[in-house]
Amino acid sequence: MHNSRILTNEFEFFQPADLSELFDLVSDTGVETQLMAGGTDVLPQMKEGRKSPQRLISTMKVKELDFVTLEGNYITIGATAKLKAIAAFCKDIPSVDALYDGVSAVGKIQILNMATIAGNICTASPAADPVPPMLAMDASLTLQSRNSQRDIALKDFLLGPGRTALRPEEIVYKVNIPMPQSGTGSEFKKLERVSADIAKINMAVVVIRKGNICQSCKVAVGSCGPTTLLLSGPDKILGGKEITDLEGELIREAGASVSDEITPIDDIRSSAEYRRKVASVIFMDSFKVAWARAEGEAL
Ligand SMILES: Cc1cc2nc3c(=O)[nH]c(=O)nc-3n(C[C@H](O)[C@H](O)[C@H](O)COP(=O)(O)OP(=O)(O)OC[C@H]3O[C@@H](n4cnc5c(N)ncnc54)[C@H](O)[C@@H]3O)c2cc1C
Known part of the structure; x- marks a missing residue:
């Protein structure tokens, strides 16, 4: 019987400071590893005993992943950008009301302060709130492994409840959302x-x-x-x-x-x-x- 308030399993915890350190850890696929960002999905699952990894790797200190910006014709959102920061960014951009409201609809302020965009997408919940606007805006993801990068449409990334097209040695690096055209x-x-x-x-x-x-x-x-x-x-x-x-x-x-x-x-x-x-x-x-x-x- 699991106590839903505490983590009962022992595990090693890593907080890599940059992408190179992160890929050193992620590339070692021999140990049962769980990637974690804000932890709002992963930690409850571990407390309930639904996940018991040997290694927990946090992405939250990897500076290269934390950004929200306009890049050419795209809104680009780094994997560890918090939902609260994304909502604040969208407030100043015309014609992205659905994206602003979808991101803001997640939980309450405590969750918005912790949860990240990559975490929301990779949980692959059919009920995720930020996902419908991103799908309707033709968003794509940039996935990265130590030696390669590939882009995939969000609609092709989500395969089923809890299932994505992510490969074991890959992480989500960023989300790319085309800027809405006029009209x-x-x-x-x-x-x-x-x-x-x-x-x-x-x-x-x-x-x-x-x-x-x-x-x-x-x-x-x-x-x-x-x-x-x-x-x-x-x-x-x-x-x-x-x-x-x-x-x-x-x-x-x-x-x-x-x-x-x-x-x-x-x-x-x-x-x-x-x-x-x-x-x-x-x-x-x-x-x-x-x-x-x-x-x-x-x-
Ligand atoms: C009280 C509560 C209320 C909630 N309400 C809502 C709601 O209203 N709407 C909603 O949509 N969700 C809701 N959620 C779910 C949750 O907050 C979101 O899914 C959140 O966005 C997950 O982000 P995270 O950073 O916490 O992910 P984590 O828990 O850290 O990770 C989730 C998954 O993503 C993977 N992951 C994280 N980053 C990467 C990366 N860079 N590359 C590859 N994989 C990665 C992890 O390995 C894990 O499998 C709620 C959760 C709680 C606890």
Whole structure:
């Protein structure tokens, strides 16, 4: 029987100061090793006995990983950037409302102060709040090992609950999010049982608009499948179409496609039926907000 307040297993703890030291440790794959950033997922799992590594390696003192910046046409976020720092950065950037709200929706201030972007992505929870906006904004990750680097789309990185495309000798180095082009508007919504809970369902909608023409409509939905789902239906229905009525047939058809495309299950937070019903409504509400924001209207 595990006591959920203490770590019962013995392990070695390492805090490398730079990437070179980090890769010395990560490259030694012979010992059961757990990488940790803010520890808000890893430490509860260790306390509950779900993980008992021989070595725990913290990334938090590796200076090269802690940044949030504009690099060319991308917002680039280092692996150990804290969610609070990312939210503060996004506040000053136009057209990234969904990203700001998705990042800010994680837990409460204690969690935002500790949790990192790489930790949130690598936990690969289908309910993660920062993931829907990043997916809908076509984010990619730069993965690094001692001798090589590769980029992978976030949608290809997330394979299932707790499963990613990360190889044993790799770490997430940074997240790359294309800067929204002009005419972009976005919205993030989260339904939860009580305040600061994990989402029953969350969704990001990102539209690009030229006058009344919807150039594209990207929708990502969490807690409704084995990973956060990037949907194709809404864009097929609305992309290139003139939107004259925000309550009209086209929008309702796109909403119905959201409910059809998700694959929710019954679990402790909600039922599949509720999630399917509410998904189309959340989509239609979010579309309205994103559409108005794309024209610079506040809603
Ligand atoms: C009370 C509470 C409330 C929460 N509420 C929410 C919520 O509302 N919404 C939500 O989305 N989440 C929530 N969470 C989950 C959690 O806070 C997030 O998933 C957090 O972002 C994880 O980041 P971390 O830095 O703490 O990760 P850690 O726990 O340190 O690590 C998580 C995983 O990421 C891996 N990892 C970390 N950095 C790297 C890297 N650079 N390269 C490769 N792998 C890496 C670790 O090996 C581990 O597998 C909550 C957690 C708690 C405890």
